Amino acid sequence: MCTQPGAALHLHDFGILNMDWLVKNVTYRPHCHFCVTPNGTFNFIFAHPDPPTPVPGKCSQWILLADHRRGLQNVTEFDHRLLQAFTLVTEDPEGTYKDQDAVWSKFETIFLTISGLVHYAPVFKDYVLQALLELHQDRVLYLELRAMLFPVYELDGSLHDRKWSVRTYKEMACQFMEQHPDFLGLKIIYSDHRFRSTSLVAQSVQAAMELRASFPRTVAGFDLVGREDTGRSLYYYREALGIPASHGFPLPYFFHAGETNWQGSPVDRNLLDALILNSTRIGHGFALTKHPAVWADLWKKGIPIEVCPISNQVLKLVADLRNHPAAVLMATGYPLVVSSDDPAVFGASGLSYDFYEAFMGIGGLEADLRTLKQLAINSIKYSALLPGERKAALHLWEQSWDTFIAELAGTSD
Structure with a gap:
């Protein structure tokens, strides 16, 4: 894709940067330790001189990665094993992931696996800058990031809170914009997981209100993430979710809703509740045409x-994108924005891969440059940017x- 995709409005914090960077850069940094859980997954931590002792039965003893690599005959093979642990990429996807339960299990495990790497403060900062660079190279000019804002830690084990994380996102974006004036920044959609208790989600909603009040131009609103089914x-x-309204506080919602192919379940009715709660946008909305x-x-x-076409395909909502419900929405003129969800986990990058799949699969044979143009305009039109920013x-x-059009027509100098 040579044109400007526009803005990416549905991305998750640590699924946006090529996982090869985590393997080749982050796991080679000093003081990086790993352990292996009983089910064979990795945990990581940066610590000096030594990490805290793992909980018995939860993980093996911590091993310094540098020492481990020095003792290997084939480091490349080990690094490839790490990369496999960080993505869903496999030579036999149908055999490896036989159903949605299998692919979602690995999908959620990936974020637990990499958490000790990406929540280390120096890596956190570098990750944001590197991710912005990768998106910018794909000509993304602005993004909105669902972020759970877990505590970020230092080498000595001390922790930073949510405000530190939001401030760091803001600072890294400003730093990047100084070097790339054609990039317009990012906003955070603070998120919590939809398996948590009501009291904990209430605390998160209140935290979102506080963050929005403290960083009104950086924190766009709140969402609940995780597998809906x-x-x-x-x-x-x-x-x-009614707390902001009861306090007269305008907290925008950006709900994941209808990311399911089951009709008539309580989860399927999330679309109705997202409507009642006046969600600013609907994430996925795969079930919408059934309502x-x-x-x-x-x-x-x-x-x-x-x-998010690739996400819906990889997570087994739809096998053939020509049968994606968004094809009906697009044909009727319903407003859509295309985004990439967690491209790094799917073995993709940036936004262009999803634009390509939306164009080729969802758009049908009548899709043309007008289709691409409208989708890109929508990504800006329906963003959380202020009117002047938009x-x-x-x-x-x-x-x-x-x-782009001039180059395509062969009329540029």
């Missing part, structure tokens, strides 16, 4: 669907688009 419904959390009344009301309110983003994108 096994998680709790939005209705289950209705009291917690025509909700579909009509969302359309009336102008609430777009964030479509106008600047559209102007910047239009310049890039005009250059």
Whole structure:
């Protein structure tokens, strides 16, 4: 894809940077230790002089990675094993992941595996900068990141809180923008997991309100993440999610809803609850075409669907993208934005791969440059940018688009 994809509005914090960087860069840094759990997965920690003793039965003794590699005959093979642990990529996906349970199990395990690497403060900062560079190379000019803001730790074990993380995201984005003036920054959608208790989600909603008040131009709102089919419904959390309104506090929601191919379950009805809760956008919305009344009301309110084609395919919602429900939405003119969810975990990068799949599979034979242009415009139009920021983003994108069209037509100098 040579054109400017625009903005990426549905990304998760540590699934956006090529996992090869974690293997080749981060695991080679000093003081990186690993242990192996009883089910064969890795845990990592940076510590000096020594990490705390692992909980008995939870993990083996910590091993310094540098020492371990020195004792190996084939370091390349070990690094390849790490890369396999960090992604869903496999030579036989149908055999390896026989159903949604299998692929989701590995998918969620990956984030637990890499957590000790990416939540180390120096790596956290470098990860943000490197991820911005990778996205910028794919001509993404702005992104909105779902982030759970777990504590970030230093080498001595001391911890940083959520505000430190948000401040660091902001600082890294500003630093990157100084070097790349055609990049317009990022915003954070603070998120919690949908298997947690109501009281803990209530605390997270309150934390989101505090973060939004402290960083109004960086924190865009709140979401609940995780597998919908096994998680709790939005209705289950209705009291917690009603806290901002009860305090007269405008906290935007960006709910994952309808990421399921089961109809009639409480989870399937997340789409209705997302509508009632006035979600700013709907993440995935895969089940929307099965709910025509909700579909009509969302359309009336102008609430777009964030479509992540590769994610939906890899996580086994749909095998053939020509059968993706978004094809119906696109054909009727419903507002869609294309994003990439966790591209690094899927073996992709940036945003262009998902744009390509949306164009080739979901758009059908009648998709053309107008389709690409509208999808890119939508990504800016339906972002959480302020009106002035959105106008600047559209102007910047239009310049890039005009250059692309000129090059395509062979009329550029």
